[in-house]
Amino acid sequence: MTGNLDLIPVSEWGFFTLPRPMVIAGPCSAESEEQLMETARGLAAFGIHVLRAGIWKPRTHPGGFEGIGAPGLKWLQRAQRELGMKVCTEVAGERHVAECIKYGVDMVWIGARTTANPFLMQEIADALSGSDIPVLVKNPVNPDLDLWIGALERLNRAGVRKLGVIHRGFTTMKNIPYRNEPGWRIAIELRTRFPQLPFFADPSHMGGSRKYLLELSQRAMDLGLEGLMIESHCNPDCALSDAKQQLTPKELEVLLGEQLQVRDADSDARDYRENIDQLRARIDIIDESLLETLKARMSISEKIGQYKKEHNIAILQAGRWDSLLDNILRKGREEHIDERFLRMLFNDIHEESVRLQNEILDGTKE
Ligand code: PEP
Ligand code: MN
Secondary structure, three states, X not given: OOOOOOOOOHHHOOOOOOOOOEXXXXXXXXXXXXXXXXXXXXXXXXXXXXXXXXXXXXXXXXXXXXXXXXXXXXXXXXXXXXXXXXXXXXXXXXXXXXXXXXXXXXXXXXXXXXXXXXXXXXXXXXXXXXXXXXXXXXXXXXXXXXXXHHHHHHHHHOOOOOEEEEEOOEOOOOOOOOOOEOOHHHHHHHHHHOOOOOEEEOHHXXXXXXXXXXXXXXXXXXXXXXXXXXXXXXXXXXXOOOHHHOEOHHHHHHHHHHHOOOOOOOOHHHXXXXXXXXXXXXXXXXXXXXXXXXXXXXHHHHHHHHHHHHOOOOOOOOOHHHXXXXXXXXXXXXXXXXXXXXXXXXXXXXXXXXXXXXXXXXXXXX
């Protein structure tokens, strides 16, 4: 199902010069006028035209650097004036929106914690109603696609037609190297449902470390996303927030100009290759999740085997398998999946379940 958002194409926003990627860069936080201007100059020097800087910072603990607040908006104006840059910042409520409108901020983004909150999203949508400011919506912290779409719908209903999304990954309890779990599947699902939405990846907040920026940016490009939002600071180690994940403008220039492989869609042959790579990257992700699903299914099957053993019950119950298969085949028909293939697949899965339960019953597996 493709969704119906009423959008103005990103090519008409006057922000980005193609080709891919469209880049938004700048410090996690605006800290001082000097820091912001030095970073902005470094970025403008190699053709970055859209500057990000957090003015109000959502921090986990109180008492840290919670952003410079409204005075920083004047510094953004200076970057607009002196460097001709477009500037953007995060808004998390109507007061922020009002300040951004007052100071002529060119674009705003919604942070992951805010997207997860429909009350705040409605408040922001109402505050933006009637303005022409483009809005980029980060995914919610939890992997809930509907919450993400709901936030987009609220903005769109309020009349925001210059809309885009930023994928920054999800909070997870798993032990992974990244700060947030990429969860690319959800990004792909959103892309499939709203192919016309401009799509940015945020490898900085996804990875949480400079060392992951290239691989995550590359993945985003290979999936065919059109933009990157990357944190850059003139002196990253001294940054007041997110020091570990920021790059100097020079380092960012190398990453974007020399390391990142962006296949250009000029010729038909290349276009073909690019599509194949994107599709393969999607297949890899789906296969990984198929494996996880299979593993989860097998472990439940083992638990059932254990339970049957404790209660002295036989492994096969006539009727259970037939009704399970009927159910699968019925759903398969609705999804237009070939019946012969489904029978084969589920017979194999069933056979493996029975084998595992047999091992448990005869004591070869504990
Ligand atoms: C940010 O972009 O500075 C930020 C706080 O990001 P997120 O909402 O993704 O955590
Ligand atoms: Mn940050």
